[in-house]
Amino acid sequence: MRLNFVAPARRLVSRKFASTANLLATTPRPFGGAAFLYTAHARCYNPARKRSFRGRDTDGADGSGGFPAAPGPDMGRYAQQTTIARPVIKTGIGLHTGARCIVSLQPAEANAGVVFAPESGVTIPATADHVVDTQRGTTLGANGSTVGCVEHLMAALYAFGVDNVRVEVSGPEAPACDGSAREWVELLKEAGVLPLGAGRRVARLGKVVWAGDESSSAVAAPGGSGLALAVAVRFEGTVADRQSLWLRLTPRRFAKQIAPARTFALDRELKGLQEMGLAKGGSGENAFSVGPEGYSGVLRFQDEVVRHKALDLIGDLALCGRRFDGLVVAVRPSHRTNVELARALRAHFESAIAQEEAARSLR
Numbered sequence: 001m002r003l004n005f006v007a008p009a010r011r012l013v014s015r016k017f018a019s020t021a022n023l024l025a026t027t028p029r030p031f032g033g034a035a036f037l038y039t040a041h042a043r044c045y046n047p048a049r050k051r052s053f054r055g056r057d058t059d060g061a062d063g064s065g066g067f068p069a070a071p072g073p074d075m076g077r078y079a080q081q082t083t084i085a086r087p088v089i090k091t092g093i094g095l096h097t098g099a100r101c102i103v104s105l106q107p108a109e110a111n112a113g114v115v116f117a118p119e120s121g122v123t124i125p126a127t128a129d130h131v132v133d134t135q136r137g138t139t140l141g142a143n144g145s146t147v148g149c150v151e152h153l154m155a156a157l158y159a160f161g162v163d164n165v166r167v168e169v170s171g172p173e174a175p176a177c178d179g180s181a182r183e184w185v186e187l188l189k190e191a192g193v194l195p196l197g198a199g200r201r202v203a204r205l206g207k208v209v210w211a212g213d214e215s216s217s218a219v220a221a222p223g224g225s226g227l228a229l230a231v232a233v234r235f236e237g238t239v240a241d242r243q244s245l246w247l248r249l250t251p252r253r254f255a256k257q258i259a260p261a262r263t264f265a266l267d268r269e270l271k272g273l274q275e276m277g278l279a280k281g282g283s284g285e286n287a288f289s290v291g292p293e294g295y296s297g298v299l300r301f302q303d304e305v306v307r308h309k310a311l312d313l314i315g316d317l318a319l320c321g322r323r324f325d326g327l328v329v330a331v332r333p334s335h336r337t338n339v340e341l342a343r344a345l346r347a348h349f350e351s352a353i354a355q356e357e358a359a360r361s362l363r
């Protein structure tokens with residue numbers, strides 16, 4: 001079946017139709033085939049536009065340098081939340097543990113979010129607050145239970161607009177698959193995406209949000225509709241000394257340009273990773289290595305390294321727990337920096353919600 005794309009559907013709904021309530025789709029059904037035109041984005045309504053946000057945050061105290069504030073922070077556009085249409089399963093080995101791992105994706109109700117459910121019975125919301133480790137991957141944890149390497153699955157869920165899903169996990173981490181998100185994309189195509197009828201709020205940044213330090217940094221700024229990324233990496237002394245990319249994220253671009261990019265490691269790091277007990281499941285089947293003279297195998301893209309970094313960034317940003325419009329610029333991104341940015345974004349959006357609710361209570 002064809003997987004339908006949320007972002008193109010969004011573009012079908014012009015702002016001039018914002019008040020046309022009958023654009024609201026009322027019957028949940030899986031996307032697919034001619035249902036492409038069935039929009040999950042029924043209404044574009046920006047409550048903040050009714051009251052001016054201009055002038056806020058213009059004193060530069062927040063790092064804005066005194067420039068006029070972008071409209072917001074506000075909770076921007078509205079659309080419908082989604083889940084998957086049917087359960088699907090993926091099995092494989094974990095990249096770091098080499099253990100057999102099974103992931104079962106189950107449909108979930110509106111407002112449930114993405115929740116990981118390991119065999120311990122603990123449930124772990126997929127938010128930056130629950131990240132317990134960022135060494136060579138992003139690990140979520142709660143009450144002593146953890147699930148590792150969630151970022152490629154999270155990136156696919158975000159790119160395809162899946163808001164609510166229960167991720168049941170058997171094993172210590174998500175399967176490595178082929179080291180990329182390609183198999184997760186295929187799995188979501190198999191599952192289908194189902195609009196739930198409940199509103200989804202796409203957040204808009206009200207200021208520039210920073211994370212990282214001089215060795216790795218990421219900045220999120222207001223701008224445009226949807227998520228745009230600019231990513232630059234430097235691995236001095238290797239063939240991947242400088243690589244960069246820019247793209248505005250759509251499901252189609254994600255599937256074609258980002259999802260197939262595989263995990264990699266630097267030749268000089270491999271011994272250290274093994275000594276740390278990591279990469280036990282790593283092989284030419286799911287990763288490649290980068291050295292001073294070349295790569296360990298045939299690449300899928302000439303710039304596969306930076307594309308994989310973009311994949312990891314999208315997956316980690318998804319842990320802010322909310323879809324948002326904006327531009328993210330990442331220079332030498334790492335899981336640690338990505339998650340730090342997701343955490344800061346989460347705090348920013350929560351403060352926007354609190355401001356909205358306070359304003360509403362005063363009316």
Ligand SMILES: [Zn+2]
Nearest residue numbers: 151263308312
């Ligand atoms: Zn990765």
